[in-house]
Amino acid sequence: MVARNLTVKYRRSALGVLWTLMVPLSQTLVYYFVFKYIFKARTDFYVAYVMMGVLPWAFFSQSMVEATDSLLSNAFLISKIPLPLQSFPLASWLTNLITLFAGLPIIFAISWITGATLSASIILIPMLIGMLTLSGYSMSLICSIQTVYLRDLRQVVGIFVQLLFYATPVIYDPT
Numbered sequence: 001m002v003a004r005n006l007t008v009k010y011r012r013s014a015l016g017v018l019w020t021l022m023v024p025l026s027q028t029l030v031y032y033f034v035f036k037y038i039f040k041a042r043t044d045f046y047v048a049y050v051m052m053g054v055l056p057w058a059f060f061s062q063s064m065v066e067a068t069d070s071l072l073s074n075a076f077l078i079s080k081i082p083l084p085l086q087s088f089p090l091a092s093w094l095t096n097l098i099t100l101f102a103g104l105p106i107i108f109a110i111s112w113i114t115g116a117t118l119s120a121s122i123i124l125i126p127m128l129i130g131m132l133t134l135s136g137y138s139m140s141l142i143c144s145i146q147t148v149y150l151r152d153l154r155q156v157v158g159i160f161v162q163l164l165f166y167a168t169p170v171i172y173d174p175t
Helices: 002-009 017-038 046-068 075-080 087-114 120-149 153-167
Strands: none
Touching (some): 017 046, 017 087, 046 087, 046 120, 046 153, 120 153
C-alpha cells in the first residue's frame, strides 16, 4: 500500500518526491525572510533552526490529514479486499515517513552550509521521529474512524493542525 501511495502521489510529476521537499523548503525561506528581516530574530543559524522544525511538522501535518481521510479515500479497497482498517492510516504515515527520511539530508546540508554545529543529541532523531509517528498515528486512527461517521472532521483536522503549527515554537525565536 505504501508503494501504491508513492506511485499515485507522484504519478505524472516531473519533480516527483522533490515536490514534497519543496513545500517545507519554500516555507522555510518565507519564515526566514519574515522573522529574520522583518521581526529581527537574533538567532544564529536561523534558517537551519527553522528547517529543523518545519520539515518534521510538514511530515506530521500532511500525515495527519491524509490518514484522517484514508478510510474514505480507500472505501473501494475496503469493500473488496479483507484488510485490517488500521493499515490504511498506517500506510499514509509510512508513505510520508519515507519522504521525511528523504528530507533529512537537506537539513544536514543546510546546517553544514550555514555553519550550524550538530551536537551529540543528533542520535535522538530516530527516537523523536518514532515518538512523533506513533503519537500522530494513534490520533489519526481515532480521527479516521470518526471521519467515516462525521465527514466534516476532515476539514476540522486540517484547520486544527494549522492552528497547532502557530501554537508551537517551530517558527519563533527560541528565546
